[in-house]
Amino acid sequence: MANETHESVIGSDVEIIGTIKSSGTVRLDGKLEGELICGGNAILGKTAQVKGNVTATSVSIEGKINGNLLAKDKIEMKATATVNGDIKARRLSVEDGVTFVGRSEVNPNSQPTPAPQPNVPQR
Amino acid sequence: MAAKKTKMMDGYSVVRSLAKAKQDGVLPAPGAHRHAEDLSSHPPPTAMPADNPHIVKTIQPTKRTIRCFKCGYEFQLSGTTKTIYCSKCREKIDLGDYVVDRPWSEEIKTGGSVIVRPTGRLENVRIWAGNVILEGEMDEHSSIECTQWLELGGQANPHPRQLTMRNLRVAAGKEMRFKYKLQVHHLELLGTLEADVEATGLVSIREGGHLKGTVRGAHLQVEEGGGLSARVFIWPQGNPPAEDS
Numbered sequence: 001m002a003n004e005t006h007e008s009v010i011g012s013d014v015e016i017i018g019t020i021k022s023s024g025t026v027r028l029d030g031k032l033e034g035e036l037i038c039g040g041n042a043i044l045g046k047t048a049q050v051k052g053n054v055t056a057t058s059v060s061i062e063g064k065i066n067g068n069l070l071a072k073d074k075i076e077m078k079a080t081a082t083v084n085g086d087i088k089a090r091r092l093s094v095e096d097g098v099t100f101v102g103r104s105e106v107n108p109n110s111q112p113t114p115a116p117q118p119n120v121p122q123r
Numbered sequence: 124m125a126a127k128k129t130k131m132m133d134g135y136s137v138v139r140s141l142a143k144a145k146q147d148g149v150l151p152a153p154g155a156h157r158h159a160e161d162l163s164s165h166p167p168p169t170a171m172p173a174d175n176p177h178i179v180k181t182i183q184p185t186k187r188t189i190r191c192f193k194c195g196y197e198f199q200l201s202g203t204t205k206t207i208y209c210s211k212c213r214e215k216i217d218l219g220d221y222v223v224d225r226p227w228s229e230e231i232k233t234g235g236s237v238i239v240r241p242t243g244r245l246e247n248v249r250i251w252a253g254n255v256i257l258e259g260e261m262d263e264h265s266s267i268e269c270t271q272w273l274e275l276g277g278q279a280n281p282h283p284r285q286l287t288m289r290n291l292r293v294a295a296g297k298e299m300r301f302k303y304k305l306q307v308h309h310l311e312l313l314g315t316l317e318a319d320v321e322a323t324g325l326v327s328i329r330e331g332g333h334l335k336g337t338v339r340g341a342h343l344q345v346e347e348g349g350g351l352s353a354r355v356f357i358w359p360q361g362n363p364p365a366e367d368s
Contacts, residue, residue: 074347094345096325100357107333107350 012047046080075106189234190270191216192251207234223259241277261285275299295331312349
């Protein structure tokens, strides 16, 4: 039970203004105006719209984001993704069809980026 | 009566003879030699879907684009041939493939491929070709013009101004730096490229490839294991937005 991973899902009909912090995985299909900080993975679905920075171990994007992306491990941009902002990760995967305007710092041969430390209160 | 007999039978006579033989019962009716069960084992033609191609697999010969060196007209050619004439200006175009594995100073003008091996060296020569793989060296007085793909690899370290290409591929392990704006259609990176890239086609960074500098275009593809340290303007809908100062 201790190793069980939790996924928090924010539906497409949800709008959040503020910061989301989680130690696990977050799947976002709704709108977010603010930061998303995950200790696990951040999955931005096709209907997701984010205005703010996203920090996670790995980020998968199918929706739109206006903000910077920082991933400890990997950033994955699907064909429907729109990213306006800078990205930084150790690994990157981009499908043909993405819209991406920003700076990219992805070097698979470099030392790993320090892990994001979300300040999540213990349950 | 014997003189009236025809020695040569024309087509009409053959048809008439066959019709008469059939009428007289000399010839069996079509399909009479088959048993009924043999015929029933074959599905009627209507059982096949309307769009069913009777030839299941067809293989089209690969086509390659040839560009006339004289008038610039592009046309497609399938199959193999040594030479061809431009369908617009009738210029003769050599389509042979060449391998340069020693010092070379003779002009090559071909619609085919030229491979410059690591042991090859271009000396004061101009190469016109469809595709070029450059692994050897070239001096500062040489130049390469490709109508299709240019692949840079090995020890090749040409000055960017010596190269004209439509598509560029940087081979694995190769590091290349372009000081000037690099305008290409497709760009494929298996090695490292530092440049200000403007691509009208697909920029593809394969595993082990790395792009540094600026990339501006409509299509970007990065395989896992590829690196991208650049300012990126990828805008599939049209022209990328103006660069922020």
